[in-house]
Amino acid sequence: MLKDITLGQFFPGNSLAHRLDPRTKIVLTLLYIVALFCAKWFVSYGLVAAVLLIAVKISGVAPRALVKGLKPILFIICFTAVLNLLYTPGEPLVSFWIFTITREGVQTAFFMILRIVMLIMGTFLLTYTTSPIALTDGLETLLGPLKKIRVPVHELAMIMSIALRFIPTLIEETDKIMSAQKARGADFETGNILQRARALVPILVPLFISAFRRADELAVAMECRCYHGGQGRTKLRVLRCEARDYLVLLAYCLMLAGVLVLARFGL
Amino acid sequence: MKPIIRVENLVHTYGINTPFCRSAVDGVSMEIYEGEFLGIIGHTGSGKSTLIQHLNGLLKPTGGTIFLGDRDIWADPKKIREVRFRVGLVFQYPEYQLFEETVYKDIAFGAKNMGLEEGEIDRRVRSAAAFAGLGEDLLDKSPFDLSGGQKRRVAIAGVIAMEPEVLILDEPSAGLDPAGRRSLLENIRRYHRERGTTVVMVSHSMDEVAENVDRIIVLADAGVVMSGTPHQVFSRARELMDVGLNVPQVTQVAMELTRLGVDIDPAVYTVADLRAALAARRGGTAKC
Amino acid sequence: MSDIIKTEHLTFSYPPDEGKEPVQALKGVDLTIEKGCFTVILGHNGSGKSTLAKHMNAVLLPEGGTVWVDGMDTRDESLLLEIRRRVGMVFQNPDNQIVANVVEEDVAFGPENLGVPTEEIRRRVDAALRAVGMEEFCLHAPHHLSGGQKQRIAIAGVIAMEPACIVLDESTAMLDPMGRREVLDTVRRLNREKGITIALITHHMDEAAMADRVVVMDSGRVVMDGPPRKILVRLEELRAIGLDAPHTVELLHGLREDGLDVPLDALSVTECAGAIAQALQS
Known part of the structure; x- marks a missing residue:
């Protein structure tokens, strides 16, 4: 779905x-x-x-x-x-x-x-x-001149491409958490708006915790691969x-x- | 023995009408008997995850039927939630589903969803925590302060607290260290022994399955390729290897020994069995 | 100097939770890893093995003592990039270390950060993907790959920085047997063919059998250190610290008790069976 x-x-x-x-x-x-x-x-x-x-x-x-x-x-x-x-x-x-x-x-x-x-x-x-990567690359260069007025163009482009990279992962994870909570009898389909909103807590809490953990681990992994901002970066493409x-x-x-x-x- | 779950010609196809159309389960028929400890093995992509999500009605078959007791679980789709309480499913890495403020509340989540009364919930939470090897002192802690292994036990307790007739565990020991694995499996064995209810364990570790279960079902390429007692299954070790599965190291040694001309049963799968087999053989030769 | 990593009296504690005593994760570790060596570091969860690994490329800095990477003190901030280029790190969760949504872009991430010229990046990316046997996947999206394949991509991303050493911090823990085999075969080949030093952190005993050297950690200290044949046969000691011996060793121990004269260090299946067959004949 x-x-x-x-x-x-x-x-x-x-x-x-x-x-x-x-x-x-x-x-x-x-x-x-x-x-x-x-x-x-x-x-x-x-x-x-x-x-x-x-x-x-x-x-x-x-x-x-x-x-x-x-x-x-x-x-x-x-x-x-x-x-x-x-x-x-x-x-x-x-x-x-x-x-x-x-x-x-x-x-x-x-x-x-x-x-x-x-x-x-x-x-x-x-x-x-x-491709999303080409799109962010294109935006980054087009907006390049804005760096002069201290707009963090590289950082924004990096954030965007990482977000795109993690969308499928998080969608999959949401699916998984939803199934796991359904297996414990959680009910997302019935009830009024308030009840349905409350039913989302068992999905959102684990999802946020996992997203933070992923962000943390990804940051370390990026640092280990010598990421230090846009300075002196070259490009494959x-x-x-x-x-x-x-x-x-x-x-x-x-x-x-x-x-x-x-x-x-x-x- | 009486089957508690019967799967008849189950088919599940993902992405019908798209170019990614693929059958994850294709014509599986099998039975799970009351009170048995069943192991399901298969490599990643063999369809085992898809199969078990059908057993508690999380996925709806695209073909075939699943019977719980004598009833088709999809006979009345509105009652599918009841099926989920009777067939408890613990997912792989279940610690990532924890969300409550305290361990106690998290374990109680499923039981609460069943609409039980406070006293009954309390009894179940405490008994489930004990089965999962969690001390009473942990119940008031936040699940997020626990170690990885303890979090997993909380998640397992959460399913046990629903007191399901069938408990299904998907790779319960994945990622644990040897001591953690040993003690968790000991807890599961104890649960099975003392409760006497059906336990199904999905795994890709042959050693783990071999040491714990009464019966094994082997899945490969979306279908059942073998089923039987561990001895029956491991006597067909070559075929297992052909479908990309390992056999227990002890079985490998026994097979190698037979190849070297030592006359023993190659279908042994525990250290104790192989020791016994070799001792018997030596005893035999000594007598001659 | 032929040591790629050297630690001296290394201690480290994680910042404690409120109102609790700090727990020392490393309590004085002295360890040298020689260039070209395949070392497996074993220990149960919480033994300090991952904390040690994270000191090997300055993800964590020592609280006491010193860590040298190829002669460079990890506390010297000006050397940080060079240290991380020389010692690459592969982590446990394959999903949380892939940055880009095309395989080759991800492999290029390290060299891009190092400012390698474009043509050179291309050459390195192709070579790295070939080295891990993933060249045909260069334009795939990583989330469609299996766990083992993702870890091989992560390894390729490290190789593209042309490191002297790769540290794998429980990189096989979340994989199925097939994925584990893929990753182990890959690092073994890199070690043999390219002479890259490998430090593999794990709690799978069968992975230890293939190493040149096994280091066992328990409660923040190195408790055993030596070739696998010397270490993995110490059944009782390993059990006592929450580990296991390979089933082959367990079997050989048992057979000795039964009065069969077998060596204990026949670790592999073929060796073990051979040793038993020989003992039965004599």
Whole structure:
């Protein structure tokens, strides 16, 4: 059950999308998000959607995996859609009880759903095609300049990659502790909210104790392997931007420019 | 003997409809008899952990049936919690599941979940602690102040306190030093002897199984490959080695002796047995 | 100097719990480990063997006495990195020492910290993975590997720092027999082929049989020290301090009592059977 989480999962592959420099991909995703928020009407949305479709096609990621990724946020999507539908003032279409649905409301709700869905799919495409390590490496170099104003960029990147490394371990451990407590008759499925919250204590206490123990042991193990912060550290994998990175970057810039122009004309 | 648990054609497949689809248990049929001390052996990945989690209803079979007494344990899924009280399962490294402020409370957790009354819980906690080799003075301590070996005893006591009809222990001695292992196994043996209830011990240490149990079931590649008394099982030592299991060192010596032309039964598995076998043989030759 | 590790009058106590007397975990240990030697350090839980191990690369610093690693005093902070590079440490829980979520990245962690140039890291990572027989797993995620495989990755991570000595602090305790065999075969090969000094801390007696030297610890002191054939035959003494002798030794002891003239130090199965067969004939 806990193992089914696909959020932020990485699908190894060798497509163009996989081979791009992670820094490029992070910048591309940012450009894409900006374009998405600038889009106004069908034409500009269409342009962004076309870029997304091409990117998905190139990456070789199964569209079904992208759709599946939407499941956890289905509620948020519906919620925003309903809010927009009901609370946008404008020309009334239907009206019942205290609610009025307006033409503007329908439009905003529609574009809002489109925006969230495309936003999620676009960012998932990034995590699906970029290994967590490459992603942290990319972030670390992109944010490198912040070191000058004393932002602990290396430490943050290290924390992030260790967190990613331990997620599967902790999920497995949670499963194990849950089974062990169930074997002693613990009941997680019935009772009111308070009872259910209390039922979590036998899971959370051992989990925290174990997480602290792991952190402690990991810290010693890292020190034993000569870890002493980011100073003078070299890398097995050095990030390198190639011609293809610049080409794709150019294409995305063109898309953004296109969206801005189209939006200007209300399209 | 009467079977207390009967497993019929059990299948458990993980990740159905995914590319990682894999049967951890595939067509296992076996019986656990009332009052016996059973050993289940198999290497990692042989399906033994998956199998035992079916016996108390933690996992639901994807195929096949498990009977406790005469009843299919999944006949009424709402009553599965009762099965867990009747078949107590102690996981591997159970010390990591402790969470209460005191040893006493932690041991009482299972019994409390059964909805027993205070006096009965108290009786059970004290008796379980004694079986697990924990002194009365430890009951008020925090379980987190205890040594690793003592923590494990607390966890085992927590399951014994439910007074299950079948006690299953997954690798109870893993990671303990020789003295710790010896005394823990002595406690388990005593529990079995004095309570007379069924005990199942899962292990990959052949020596440990050989010295303690009445009957052995060998798992390999998701199925049962052998079952019988230790003597019957170790007489097929070669096959055990073929499925990637060790045989007790004493059995290995006996096998080597037979190979060197010494005429003894190679299926011995304790030092005392081999000593006896060799003494008998010498006695025999001396008489000639 | 041919000693990789040398301790002199080493004492250590852990900070005590509130209101309790401090317990001395090491009570004056004098031990030298020669380069290239395979040493097994035995002892029951709480005998001080892990505390001793943690002094071998300055994870813990002596309370009294001195520890030298390749001639360097472990209390000299300026030498810390060099000491840890030279003596690598593999711990008990395989999950809690793997840093990265790709095998080769994890092996690269040590050299990266040491500032080794990129091409050289690549070469070392490949060589280290080959040395532990895990090269085909270089792009795998560690949490999908078995316990034995994870420990071999941890060993590779240490080898990539090109150490003179590897200390294995109960690294086999959580493994199944197959995983233990994998790890033991690996360290034995590293010891023989690359001349890396091995200090293996364990309470499995059968692991001691394959060592060049066995050191037995009890309540913070070294109580026995010598080749396995001299140490593992001392059945009664070993039992008295919470250990065991191999079953072969137990058997040979028993047979002697039964009046059969067998040597006590035939530790391996083949030797033991051979000795018995010979004694039966004569």
